[in-house]
Amino acid sequence: MSTQKYTIPEVQTAAVVQKTGGKVQMKHDIPVKQPDQLAPGECLLKMHCTGVCHTDLHAALGDWPVSPVTPLIGGHEGVGEIVAIGKDTADSPVKIGDRVGVKWIAYSCLNCEQCRKGLEQNCYNVKLSGYTVDGTFCQYLVSWVNCVTPIPDGIESEEAASVLCAGVTVYRALKYSQTTTHDWIVLPGAGGGLGHLAVQYAKYMGRRVIAIDGGQEKKDLCLKLGADAWIDFTQCKDITAEIKRITGGKGAHAAVVTTASSSGYSQAVDYLRDGGKLMAVGLPAKAKLEASIFFTVFKSISILGSYVGNRQDAIEALEIAAAGKVKVFYKLDSLSQLESVYDLMGQGKIAGRVVLSMRDKN
Ligand SMILES: [Zn+2]
């Protein structure tokens, strides 16, 4: 494979967490895997940018029951261009120079039972970006030609980055919510990173949206994005009653719960109408789902876990965004700012998404 177009350095800058719970350090001497070292099927990306997600913070803190690899290079919503492809790679769907994305599911084998059924995210041989393999908080990243997501024209890399994780996740949850046009969907956390995308995908799909979040800034954002109703959880005393009122007494058809608190989940069983679907999407580290079994049965409620998305979900979510139907609101920073982004994120002070650029000097 030709790589004349690109000069590939021996070392690069990356944001590294030596030990979970430790600080993020900018390291400038991280080796770059050279083109002749790539295995068949592997590709090398020169990164443009990466989103920062709550998952990255959980990984850095070691919050989850499964530990990440250390030293950890986090990040799982990155966009870059292919600068090399491993030799003897057969039938590559992408070529050198293509703009592609790396998502949380860095690799799935495409051959196991889960992959064959389209559940690539549950592949028995899965590799998770920024968790079990190096992630996108770096300048050069090794990925796999069959697993990168081609980025369509019409969307900036910075915008595409957030679609690759938050966008794909909420898009798939909505797609599998068994709702139809004009149905009511409740979106707790609607003003957040996942939520603000969920509002737009839901509206694009013709659903009616009840946005729940707190504060004027998030209210303005949700209504601007087309939410049909707004509930401020910091002021509303009875969210279930309010949702019933908005939906003519019957309750909502579905809820896509992206929040990290357990109350957001258990409450949904109360405010969903009979036959309602609770799509569980957030990944709180320890919270338990305490739904009323009686009412889950009596109301024929379905509680469904929806975990990120497969390659096709990613392609669809990006196409909708590239067609201008979904806008990502993000703040652009540089990779070296990761530590302070984590601080703000830990305090819940980030509205929308943060994207870090690798195009400037870090
Ligand atoms: Zn993410």
Ligand SMILES: [Zn+2]
């Ligand atoms: Zn598989």
